Amino acid sequence: MSDASKQLEGRIAIVTGGSRGIGKAIAHALSAAGARVVIASRKLETLSAVAQEISAATGNEVTPLECHAGKVESVTALYKTVMDTFGRVDILVNNAATNPIFGPALMCEEWAWDKIFEVNLKGAFFLCKAVSQDMLKRRAGCIVNLASTAGISPAAFLGVYSVSKAGVISMTKMLAREWGAAGVRVNAVAPGLIKTDFSKALWSNKAVYDTWVKDNPTGRIGTPEEVAAAVLFLCSDAAAYVNGEVIVVDGGGAL
Numbered sequence: 001m002s003d004a005s006k007q008l009e010g011r012i013a014i015v016t017g018g019s020r021g022i023g024k025a026i027a028h029a030l031s032a033a034g035a036r037v038v039i040a041s042r043k044l045e046t047l048s049a050v051a052q053e054i055s056a057a058t059g060n061e062v063t064p065l066e067c068h069a070g071k072v073e074s075v076t077a078l079y080k081t082v083m084d085t086f087g088r089v090d091i092l093v094n095n096a097a098t099n100p101i102f103g104p105a106l107m108c109e110e111w112a113w114d115k116i117f118e119v120n121l122k123g124a125f126f127l128c129k130a131v132s133q134d135m136l137k138r139r140a141g142c143i144v145n146l147a148s149t150a151g152i153s154p155a156a157f158l159g160v161y162s163v164s165k166a167g168v169i170s171m172t173k174m175l176a177r178e179w180g181a182a183g184v185r186v187n188a189v190a191p192g193l194i195k196t197d198f199s200k201a202l203w204s205n206k207a208v209y210d211t212w213v214k215d216n217p218t219g220r221i222g223t224p225e226e227v228a229a230a231v232l233f234l235c236s237d238a239a240a241y242v243n244g245e246v247i248v249v250d251g252g253g254a255l
Ligand SMILES: NC(=O)c1ccc[n+]([C@@H]2O[C@H](COP(=O)([O-])OP(=O)(O)OC[C@H]3O[C@@H](n4cnc5c(N)ncnc54)[C@H](OP(=O)(O)O)[C@@H]3O)[C@@H](O)[C@H]2O)c1
Pocket: 016, 017, 018, 019, 020, 021, 022, 023, 040, 041, 042, 043, 046, 067, 068, 069, 070, 094, 095, 096, 097, 098, 119, 146, 147, 148, 149, 190, 191, 192, 193, 194, 195, 196, 197, 198, 199
């Protein structure tokens, strides 16, 4: 029987937005499965502390690298540094995302539209494109993009963010189609409401929280670790024939 704790042993993984929330839980899960994980976000100091924390818990190397996920030159530099350091990229998890506005879509100004799309979609695409240089050449690799149930059905007051996540789902399926024959799998995970800083405005408001959990069969919101478990599955060989898929992790809330 194979040792599940070693299922990603020796693999090189990049997790954007790995400094907190879902990204941190993903980095921890991949590291615990044996991967050498690079966590990337904008604040190196925070990243370094998280890298040390995960590494101490799993016994595997975790490397913090500064990167602005919405800037093409920054994600390209991230790829180059990982290649120079490790010589390949086996796994990419595009997790970093932003949402600077909450309210009706009419509230959205051009700067907010640009920020949402730059970080959530444009940067993710160009990081996929960067890692594809190595993955397509080696005819191996796995990409997981963090979408959202809001990308399947637009969430109230999260309109433009929802559109960006619909774009992430479409990009995932498009790349899965184009790269599948070359041995590179591209999938997405679509979380519902998960307890992180990102969604604090929702779960810390009792009225919003109560409305949310009332319609959820599990009667609760999710944890970052529950999302990370789906990402780990998609990154593992157990998902070798899973491609272009979107795994919803929302406790059945979208039913
Ligand atoms: N929480 C939810 O309920 C929920 C639901 C559905 C989908 N999601 C998706 O799950 C993913 C993770 O969400 P989360 O809740 O864990 O968010 P979070 O707690 O706000 O963490 C976001 C992470 O992304 C990084 N980040 C943000 N902007 C960045 C940028 N421009 N460049 C590089 N890194 C950046 C942050 O680090 P720095 O700020 O230090 O850069 C942080 O590490 C996102 O794709 C989100 O859309 C979340």
